[in-house]
Amino acid sequence: MSLLTLLRSRFDSVLRSMADDTGPLLEMIRPAQDARFGDYQANFAMSLSKQLGKPPREIAAEVVSRLQLDDLCEAPEVAGPGFINLKFRSEFIAARITEIAGDDRLGVTPVDNPRHVIVDFSSPNVAKPMHVGHLRSTVIGDAICRTLRFAGHRVTSDNHIGDWGTQFGMIIYGYRHFRNDAAYAAEPVAELSRLYKLVNQLSDYHTAVQKLPVLKTVLEKAEKGVQEFQATLDAGDKKAQKQLAQLQRQAESARTELRACESTVANLQSDASLLAIADAHPNIARLAREETAKLHAGDADNQKLWDEFLPACLQALQRIYDRLGIQFDLSLGESFYNPMLPEVVESLKSKQLSTVSDGAVCVFIEGNRAPFIVQKSDGAYTYATTDLATIRYRHETLHADELLYVVDNRQSEHFQLLFQTAQHWGFEKLRMRHISFGTVMGADGKPYKTRSGDNVGLESLIDEAISRARRIIDENDNRRESPALSEEQRARVAEIVGIGGIKYADLHHNRDSDYTFDWDKMLATTGDTAAYMQYAYARICGIFRKLQIERTAVRSGCAVILSCSEERALALQLLQFDDAIRSVLSEYRPHLLTAWLFETADKFSKFYDRCSVQDAETEGLQKSRLVLCDLMARSLHTGLSLLGIETAEVM
RNA sequence: GCGCCCGUAGCUCAGUCGGAUAGAGCGACCGCCUUCUAAGCGGUAGGUCAGUGGUUCGAAUCCACUCGGGCGCACCA
Missing domain, CATH: 3.30.1360.70 (Arginyl tRNA synthetase N-terminal domain)
Incomplete structure (x- = not known):
């Protein structure tokens, strides 16, 4: 307990x-x-x-x-x-430590009422490479799954992949018109991704060209408004001052939008061959949408292409999950629910939950002005429809008690409408929860992007983390009189530290907050980082190596003696693991576990500094300290593993 | 215009649905290796918790307003 x-x-x-x-x-x-x-x-x-x-x-x-x-x-x-x-009482703490010294669960009692929880996370679109925007969902979702499982719940992790949306129309259009066969044969996913980007770019270009005159008018009006207002302005009127500031902001945002539009146009026009392609495909946006519509309507040719594209795309995603050590029990993408959509809308209609507005089938939820659109005026279904079908499937077929959606906080309104609609639809007993999170920011205070403004690819992010970790490891090991690590070990430790660093940096922030991405902090060897915890683990392993004692040998029959405040503080901290797990799960906040880990590692470091195991005053005290060390090591290992972070015996 | 979120030390962030003198890491400064991994440990400095008013024994936390920032808002997912 x-x-x-x-x-x-x-x-x-x-x-x-x-x-x-x-x-x-x-x-x-x-x-x-x-x-x-x-x-x-x-x-x-x-x-x-x-x-x-x-x-x-x-x-x-x-x-x-x-x-x-x-x-x-x-x-x-x-x-x-x-x-x-x-x-x-110190005797009580000591007795408890002795009790859990041999316990695989480290004193954490399984929950009384296990639930079947389905955790929906990561959810990338196929055909678009995964980028830093997918990081938080993936890492937080995985940590929640692992922690729930450890606590004794039944967990199904489900990757709700975007495999049926508009991007497929774009790829199909691109494939038909711009395909490079050699490139496709060599690296299908890279080529599909190039085609997606190309079609997207061309669509954006045409949209921008059309919007340009409109934006110019808007800006002129806004600027004129500012001037006129300024002319009549009473300097002492605070209200008017505020109004002016607002008008100026409007003008500024119109200016920003216009500039963005102009640069989209200029960028494309600066490339003659690209411009020629754009001119040859003036209606590309509409045509790509039509390809999507055809796919959804069951068009055989498009379906064939989809069948051909999908496996390669999934494989590319899998490569990243493998590197991150993340597994899904299910990967039921949007396409899986496609056949169920008409029935969902019929059911909503028959329960008189929906109304038709401007030709679209909508559910209106009291207190919300915006409708929840389940069928567009052109007859197509939306992700709202898919989400409802998913809820029904997860509850009725998979028998879930609770659904968690690890999705960024911009979607909170969508989930509010979704959950309320689902409740009216008859899923009152199902617990549904949006596990929202903030944005990963760059040093400039804006969402983290590359210098050229593109999303940062997850693959390159992982590579960078590992190579930075490798530099730190080399530097440290080379500084030793005789290096402790082989080439293979260094490579392996670099992976563990690099990937652990990415995950820990993300998880140690309260998920609600935006956080600033910072390589140096993420892989710092000091402070509240994965490396600090991993290092503490390796130092404990070093004690057992040095004394040539098996860790398992101290897990039973050793009395624990708390002879000084550092030992007591560490022991008490280790007994709080159970409460740390509970606190994480009460609102699904993994950062509470990182906080516990850091405090624990901190208390261990103080213990390590002042309580020598090797030179303990008595044999009994040495044994007692070995018990604390082993329990500490297992707590760190287990705690980090719940966050999806690995440890190394030697660093 | 409507709605949601945020503002805490130089920087990055915690602050457990109202509790004792607001914490941590980094950075800065000063110390500690003949002793289990110094990727460590000890110490010092650093705050008008954006502002104003209110609620009460007690407010960073709850309420109202103000200022400043972010993000959503009808057929993209």
């Missing part, structure tokens, strides 16, 4: 006689903020004071007098306005 659960159950029996609902009060028992206040603190007395009409300190004293805690804690102390400070 976790320490918190244990404490709370003891408090619960006392609080029951004082309050109807003890839940919120028990929530207020937490790890102490400051070591001076002990290990844990209970803060409920103050909020209980009004309810009971007694001073908080009196309440706290009464609770303390009735508490049965002697076997766990020193005598509780009432402090300040009514805090109850708790300190575990």
Whole structure:
């Protein structure tokens, strides 16, 4: 049982006689903020004071007098306005460590009510190379799956691949008109990706050409508006000043948009051969859309091309997942749900959930102005329809209890509408949750892009991380009197550290926040990084190597002695792994696990610094320290593995 | 115009659905290797928690407004 659960159950029996609902009060028992206040603190007395009409300190004293805690804690102390400070007895901590020393689960008890959770993450489009925008979903989703599984839930990871959207029309169009056969034969995915980009570029060009005069007019109007307003402006009128600023912002954004448009046009026109192609395909955007429509309508030729393209595309994706060490139980793409879509719309209609508006079949959710469009006016279905079909399939066929969607926060409105529609549609019992996350930013404060403005490819990102890690490893090992690593080991460690660095950097931020991508911080050997944790792990392995002791030899029958504050702090920290896992899963926030890992590694480093294992005063103390070391190593290894991060025995 | 999110140390970020003197890492400065991996450890400096008002025993946290920034908003996914 976790320490918190244990404490709370003891408090619960006392609080029951004082309050109807003890839940919120028990929530207020937490790890102490400051070591001076002990290990844990209970803060409920103050909020209980009004309810009971007694001073908080009196309440706290009464609770303390009735508490049965002697076997766990020193005598509780009432402090300040009514805090109850708790300190575990060192004998209790030592006994618990001995108990879990041989436990594969490191003291983490499986959940009481396992659920079947389907986690929908990564979800790239095929034919477009994966880029840094897919990183967070992939890494966070994987960490959530692993943690849920470890906690005892049944988990199905599902990659909802975009394999049926408009990009296929573009590829088909490109393939028919611009294909380079030799390139296609050699590297089909690269060639398809080139074709996609080309068609996309040509479409954008024509759109930009059309938009140009409109944007010019908009800008002129906006600028004129600013001038006129300025002319009549009363300098003392704050409201007018604000209005002016707004008009100026509008003009500025019109200017930005116009410039972007102009540069799209200029870029293409600067390339004569490209311009010739563009001129020869003036309606490329519409024609590409029509290819998509034909595919969806069951056109045999397009279907044949799709069947031909898809395996190669999936294989390319798989290569990246293999490098990242990520596996999916299912990869049911959009195409899988295509046959179910008409029925979904029929069902919504028959339940009178939908209305037709401007020719489109829509579900209107109260409080939302925007409709949830399930069938466009041209008869085509949307991703809303697919998402509904997916929900039904996951619940009725896969028997999921809970669905998690690891998707960036710009889609939050879509998911709100989706979940509410699904609830009205009859899935009230199914838990559905959008696990949203922020954007990966560059040093310039804008979404992370290459210098030329393209998305950063995931493959090159991985390569870069590994090669940077390799440089650090070489430098360190070469500095030693006799290098500890072979060429093969260095290459392997570089992968572990490089990929671990990418993942850790992502996971250690609260997922809601945008975060700034920074190579130097990501692969720093100091501070809160994967490398620091991995290094701590390798140092422990070094102790066992040096003393020529098998790690498994200390997992049973060794008494734990906590002879100094560093040992005690480390031991207590290790007992909190269970609570760390719980906290991660309560709102699906992996950064709470990175925080625990860092604190643990930090406490270990202090222990390592001041408590020699080799030169322990007694044999018993050495054994005890070996127990702590082994448990520490396994906690680090397990904790990192829940984040999808590997460790090396030697670094 | 409507809606959602954000503003915390020089930088990057935490801050556990209201709790004690607001934390960490990096950077800066000062120390520590004849001793298990110094990719380590100890210490110092650094804050008007964007601003104003409110709610109460108590606010970075809740409410209102203001300022500043980001992102969505009808047939793309």
